[in-house]
Amino acid sequence: MSQCGKTRREMIWESGAGFAGTALTYLLAGTGFFNAKATAATTGKKPHFAPKAKSCIFLFMYGGPSHMDTFDPKPELVKRHGQQMPNMETDALLKLRAARLGALLGSRRKFTRYGQSGIEVSDFYPHVGKCIDDIAVIRSMWTDSFAHGSGLLQMNTGFIRQGFPSIGSWLNYGLGTENENLPGYVVMLDHRGGPISGPPNWGSGYMPASFQGTQFRSSGDPILNMEPPAGVTAEQQRRQLDLLAKLGRGPAVAGAPESDELNARIASFELAFRMQSTAPEAVDLSKENEETKRLYGLDNPVTAPYGRNCLIGRRLVERGVRFVQLYSGGGHGDANWDAHRDVDENHSEHCAETDQPIAALLTDLKRRGLLDQTLVIWGGEFGRMPMSDTTRVGTKGGGRDHNPKGFSMWMTGGGVKGGQVVGATDEFGYAAVDNRIHVHDLHATILHLMGLDHTLLKYFHGGRNMRLTDVHGHVVKQLLA
Amino acid sequence: MFEAGKTAAGTSGRRLWLARWLSGAGGPLTARVFVNRVWQWHFGEGLVATANDFGVMGQRPSNPELLDFLAGEFIRSGWNVKHLQKLILRSNTFRVSSEWDERNAARDPEQTLLWRWKPRRLEAEVIRDSALSVTGSLNPAMYGPSIYPDLPKPVLAQQSRPGDNWGKSPGSEAARRSIYIFAKRGLPVPEIDLLDAPDSTVSCERRRVSVTGPQALTLFNGAFSQQQAARLAARIRTEGGGAPKGQVARAFQLVLGRDASPRELDDSLSFLNASGGKLEPFCLVLLNTNEFFYLN
Numbered sequence: 001m002s003q004c005g006k007t008r009r010e011m012i013w014e015s016g017a018g019f020a021g022t023a024l025t026y027l028l029a030g031t032g033f034f035n036a037k038a039t040a041a042t043t044g045k046k047p048h049f050a051p052k053a054k055s056c057i058f059l060f061m062y063g064g065p066s067h068m069d070t071f072d073p074k075p076e077l078v079k080r081h082g083q084q085m086p087n088m089e090t091d092a093l094l095k096l097r098a099a100r101l102g103a104l105l106g107s108r109r110k111f112t113r114y115g116q117s118g119i120e121v122s123d124f125y126p127h128v129g130k131c132i133d134d135i136a137v138i139r140s141m142w143t144d145s146f147a148h149g150s151g152l153l154q155m156n157t158g159f160i161r162q163g164f165p166s167i168g169s170w171l172n173y174g175l176g177t178e179n180e181n182l183p184g185y186v187v188m189l190d191h192r193g194g195p196i197s198g199p200p201n202w203g204s205g206y207m208p209a210s211f212q213g214t215q216f217r218s219s220g221d222p223i224l225n226m227e228p229p230a231g232v233t234a235e236q237q238r239r240q241l242d243l244l245a246k247l248g249r250g251p252a253v254a255g256a257p258e259s260d261e262l263n264a265r266i267a268s269f270e271l272a273f274r275m276q277s278t279a280p281e282a283v284d285l286s287k288e289n290e291e292t293k294r295l296y297g298l299d300n301p302v303t304a305p306y307g308r309n310c311l312i313g314r315r316l317v318e319r320g321v322r323f324v325q326l327y328s329g330g331g332h333g334d335a336n337w338d339a340h341r342d343v344d345e346n347h348s349e350h351c352a353e354t355d356q357p358i359a360a361l362l363t364d365l366k367r368r369g370l371l372d373q374t375l376v377i378w379g380g381e382f383g384r385m386p387m388s389d390t391t392r393v394g395t396k397g398g399g400r401d402h403n404p405k406g407f408s409m410w411m412t413g414g415g416v417k418g419g420q421v422v423g424a425t426d427e428f429g430y431a432a433v434d435n436r437i438h439v440h441d442l443h444a445t446i447l448h449l450m451g452l453d454h455t456l457l458k459y460f461h462g463g464r465n466m467r468l469t470d471v472h473g474h475v476v477k478q479l480l481a
Numbered sequence: 482m483f484e485a486g487k488t489a490a491g492t493s494g495r496r497l498w499l500a501r502w503l504s505g506a507g508g509p510l511t512a513r514v515f516v517n518r519v520w521q522w523h524f525g526e527g528l529v530a531t532a533n534d535f536g537v538m539g540q541r542p543s544n545p546e547l548l549d550f551l552a553g554e555f556i557r558s559g560w561n562v563k564h565l566q567k568l569i570l571r572s573n574t575f576r577v578s579s580e581w582d583e584r585n586a587a588r589d590p591e592q593t594l595l596w597r598w599k600p601r602r603l604e605a606e607v608i609r610d611s612a613l614s615v616t617g618s619l620n621p622a623m624y625g626p627s628i629y630p631d632l633p634k635p636v637l638a639q640q641s642r643p644g645d646n647w648g649k650s651p652g653s654e655a656a657r658r659s660i661y662i663f664a665k666r667g668l669p670v671p672e673i674d675l676l677d678a679p680d681s682t683v684s685c686e687r688r689r690v691s692v693t694g695p696q697a698l699t700l701f702n703g704a705f706s707q708q709q710a711a712r713l714a715a716r717i718r719t720e721g722g723g724a725p726k727g728q729v730a731r732a733f734q735l736v737l738g739r740d741a742s743p744r745e746l747d748d749s750l751s752f753l754n755a756s757g758g759k760l761e762p763f764c765l766v767l768l769n770t771n772e773f774f775y776l777n
Contacts, residue, residue, distance in 0.1 A: 161682065162667075162682045162683075183693075183694065193640065193642070194639040198640050199639050205683070206679075206680070209677045209693065211691075223698060224695065224699065225633075225698045228701070229702060236756065239755055239756065239762075240701075240762055240766050242752075243749070244766045247745055247748065248769060248770035248771050251600055251772060251777045254581075256581045257591075258599065258601070258775075261692065262771045262775070264692045266771070268693060268694055272697035272698045272701060332641055461686075462683075462684060463533060463534040
């Protein structure tokens with residue numbers, strides 16, 4: 001905030017002065033489909049109401065973590081371990097997957113009550129457990145698909161098919177950017193690879209490319225093609241940009257509607273040039289002190305990769321990036337949370353990799369006064385079945401199949417009422433039964449916390465106004481502080 | 482709804498029925514939709530701006546008489562697309578300049594009546610093809626299997642199986658037109674994707690134009706741009722004579738299709754001087770000018 005109580009962006013927005021001003025406004029508006037004035041009017045770039053959170057970090061546990069082994073203890077399931085699931089003959093999904101579903105599989109994890117709220121968390125997540133009083137655990141999530149590809153797409157875009165803008169695109173479309181020198185939507189992948197469905201998970205669908213997620217890497221060039229090729233110096237690039245400014249502006253005509261767009265194109269090269277210093281600075285952890293690095297587990301090879309991404313995530317929201325998504329797990333099989341073979345083995349690895357870094361992120365955000373304005377979400381594309389998966393090669397019966405009918409996620413930070421459990425699954429953990437929360441409801445709630453009404457945030461496409469929540473979704477009031 | 486019956490070929494004839502309905506009983510709507518789309522391809526915006534939607538949710542035509550005239554001509558000519566194209570391309574409206582006129586602008590600021598040509602950015606694929614063409618590396622071969630442009634490692638790393646199902650196109654194969662690029666839904670090609678090529682799984686009524694920093698990074702530092710700049714440099718070195726002046730002049734002719742102004746020539750020559758005479762950095766700048774990216 002500046003002295004006069006306005007952000008720099010608002011100043012530029014309202015000043016409309018001069019050509020650099022309009023070009024920048026244009027870039028911030030982020031679309032050339034409408035002219036800059038129409039963009040300001042159409043997308044608002046102002047929240048619908050006072051936002052609780054300015055930024056959002058989505059910790060995506062790709063593959064589908066088991067809720068019964070992490071945040072949703074099921075004593076009845078443990079008691080009936082080895083018995084048959086009672087509704088195998090009547091439940092449509094269970095009938096469909098019957099060939100691979102064995103007997104009930106009780107969790108072998110030990111659950112502990114944490115904090116004032118006494119919420120139970122398994123021994124997979126002891127560090128996160130200590131933060132539980134700030135966390136709202138949702139135990140009644142459900143989604144439409146039991147396949148990774150479509151499940152991922154729905155968690156990210158609301159739709160099980162490809163071609164729709166993701167949450168980060170909607171947030172940037174609705175709220176604009178706070179830092180014109182960095183992308184407003186950053187995705188960091190697991191070191192083992194990307195998720196199934198790949199880039200459409202952070203695509204902008206039918207919206208312009210300016211709203212798509214930009215992949216950042218924690219080592220090497222943070223952004224694709226960021227560094228000039230070998231042998232090209234900064235002075236040389238500076239000279240090139242100067243020449244481009246001289247030769248490249250045409251055919252801009254002062255006053256003509258397209259001149260904003262044409263000037264913005266030249267400005268975008270200046271922006272790119274600035275990104276060559278702002279992006280590496282954002283991912284440069286050398287200025288972080290030793291205590292912070294240890295907090296995130298950078299001194300331990302197990303926690304270091306996700307710890308580094310979490311720490312970069314904090315640095316990105318500090319710098320005004322609107323939406324950050326950090327993937328845990330990549331590729332196929334046990335390289336992600338897809339524990340068909342053995343939950344204990346698979347989750348031991350992925351929980352150990354993420355527990356300390358996630359708790360560090362929450363602790364670090366809190367002590368810097370950033371947790372109040374940052375929404376943090378944990379979860380995957382679905383949960384796992386209460387019975388064992390019998391088909392995977394090499395299984396000893398400890399694996400679990402996908403489960404879209406009931407799973408856990410959690411939220412904390414800006415505007416979230418922590419220290420509570422929302423909803424419940426049945427006694428086996430198979431289906432959400434109490435206060436069921438669909439992905440659309442989660443999306444509506446995320447937008448609400450960021451100051452946007454999910455029924456008003458629309459984009460005209462294909463003959464109608466499209467929404468992140470389509471024609472569904474309810475804000476989950478119980479989650480709000 | 483569908484007429485039962487058999488064609489000579491023994492099929493049910495449903496497609497023929499649909500074609501007849503669309504071109505006859507469907508009324509002039511089909512012709513209107515088609516000519517509007519052709520108009521949009523040429524002018525960037527259709528006479529009906531919502532080209533996919535002529536229904537109640539669509540916009541009203543800006544010039545209904547013209548739309549009907551073109552639709553009528555199209556039907557009368559026996560649905561002759563070439564006739565329609567000639568009609569549009571020979572019109573004064575198509576050939577009008579992009580010059581700005583304050584008096585006209587005051588009366589029609591949105592240029593709905595098309596009193597001037599509205600400059601607009603070329604589509605992603607056209608930009609790539611144009612670059613290949615002016616640098617002399619375009620392979621115009623038609624038909625045949627798709628091509629796989631080289632993708633940098635970080636792009637492939639986004640896949641759950643990095644590099645899976647992305648082939649390798651030898652030599653000049655990769656320099657074929659963009660329409661031949663293999664469309665893999667989960668793996669967009671950055672040069673195309675960053676310039677607003679639509680998602681291949683949904684209908685795209687009209688291309689959007691966005692301007693971003695990552696776009697500029699790829700256009701300046703990406704392997705494709707660097708390669709094209711090098712090709713152009715090699716070309717003007719042979720075609721522009723031994724002296725920088727002739728080489729710059731040749732580059733302007735190739736890339737922008739016009740002579741450099743004395744001032745542009747000066748700016749370019751002093752740039753070359755400061756860059757130690759290397760032509761590649763100059764070529765990269767010229768290939769990134771608005772004039773090259775925009776249809777003027």
